[in-house]
Amino acid sequence: MSDIDFYSRLSNSLVKEEKLSRPVVIRGQYKEALELLEDAAASQLTPMLLGPPGTGKTIIARYFAEKQKVPFEWMTFDEATKPQHLVGSFDPAIAFKKGFTNDAFVPGPLTKMMVNGGIFFANELNRATEYTQNTLLEPLEERSIYLPRIGRIQAHENFFMIAAANPADLAGTYRLSEALKDRIKVWISLTYPEREVEIEIIKANIPEVQLNDYYIEKVHDLIAVTRNSKEVERPASIRTGIALAKLIWKKIEKEGDIDERDLENIAYRVLLGGIKFKPGIDREKAIWTVIKTGLKGEP
Numbered sequence: 001m002s003d004i005d006f007y008s009r010l011s012n013s014l015v016k017e018e019k020l021s022r023p024v025v026i027r028g029q030y031k032e033a034l035e036l037l038e039d040a041a042a043s044q045l046t047p048m049l050l051g052p053p054g055t056g057k058t059i060i061a062r063y064f065a066e067k068q069k070v071p072f073e074w075m076t077f078d079e080a081t082k083p084q085h086l087v088g089s090f091d092p093a094i095a096f097k098k099g100f101t102n103d104a105f106v107p108g109p110l111t112k113m114m115v116n117g118g119i120f121f122a123n124e125l126n127r128a129t130e131y132t133q134n135t136l137l138e139p140l141e142e143r144s145i146y147l148p149r150i151g152r153i154q155a156h157e158n159f160f161m162i163a164a165a166n167p168a169d170l171a172g173t174y175r176l177s178e179a180l181k182d183r184i185k186v187w188i189s190l191t192y193p194e195r196e197v198e199i200e201i202i203k204a205n206i207p208e209v210q211l212n213d214y215y216i217e218k219v220h221d222l223i224a225v226t227r228n229s230k231e232v233e234r235p236a237s238i239r240t241g242i243a244l245a246k247l248i249w250k251k252i253e254k255e256g257d258i259d260e261r262d263l264e265n266i267a268y269r270v271l272l273g274g275i276k277f278k279p280g281i282d283r284e285k286a287i288w289t290v291i292k293t294g295l296k297g298e299p
């Protein structure tokens with residue numbers, strides 16, 4: 001394949017309008033979270049979504065942005081994230097030719113949302129170093145930020161930041177600085193949704209799959225066991241449930257049927273990386289206990 005093929009494909013694959021491609025289930029904890037986000041935004045108070053991986057933090061923030069009809073930019077933080085990743089920096093080639101002019105400035109997601117008016121979603125914010133976290137103090141307190149060589153800018157009235165973190169990480173090495181914590185005013189907890197809601201979420205994420213309710217219930221039995229087991233440190237997420245349902249459907253579609261043994265094998269393949277056991281637990285033994293208990297429907 002030539003480079004010309006690549007470049008024409010590249011322009012064809014550009015996303016023109018970033019929209020959620022699947023329906024979002026707004027029931028139970030998600031309804032409450034959405035209302036809290038709305039109230040926080042109306043009072044210009046910064047919220048934090050707290051929940052283990054895959055509990056819907058990103059999707060609820062994106063849904064909220066779509067509902068408010070404002071742009072949405074996000075960034076996942078870690079220890080290598082630097083203030084300029086958030087704020088932006090000068091394009092060296094343009095700056096060399098024209099100097100440090102405004103059009104040589106390439107904005108980061110925070111600056112973009114502050115200027116254009118929109119939601120900046122700070123994912124895993126607690127993983128950033130305090131140095132990087134400090135970049136957010138002025139935008140959250142004063143709704144302004146200093147851009148080197150440009151000057152101080154005032155945020156658009158629609159600028160709003162939503163943070164997210166995994167509560168288990170909050171106690172770890174990287175924590176939210178006290179200064180930043182003091183500027184986050186609405187704490188919204190998300191957890192694994194109740195059974196009925198989660199089943200609806202799984203179905204909403206696999207519209208192409210016509211798995212009957214018997215198997216969807218089995219999938220939920222399996223993931224529910226991982227959440228109740230004392231041996232499990234990180235249980236199966238909603239994503240794991242979606243993956244199980246997809247693979248079960250593939251097998252049925254290909255072979256017309258599925259037996260207990262196939263179900264067990266699929267569960268093993270997905271759960272192997274989809275859950276984490278506590279230290280010292282015999283993983284192989286524990287995973288089969290989860291599978292046998294789950295498939296018997298006794299979470």
Ligand SMILES: Nc1ncnc2c1ncn2[C@@H]1O[C@H](COP(=O)(O)OP(=O)(O)OP(=O)(O)O)[C@@H](O)[C@H]1O
Pocket residue numbers: 022023024025026030051052053054055056057058059060201204205238239242
């Ligand atoms: N309310 C919901 N409606 C529809 N789908 C949902 C809902 N909640 C979660 N999901 C689905 O579950 C999966 C995980 O959701 P999401 O990515 O928002 O979780 P997260 O908490 O941001 O995870 P992470 O901590 O890994 O970033 C996605 O596939 C998403 O589509």
Ligand SMILES: [Mg+2]
Pocket residue numbers: 057058059123
């Ligand atoms: Mg996320």
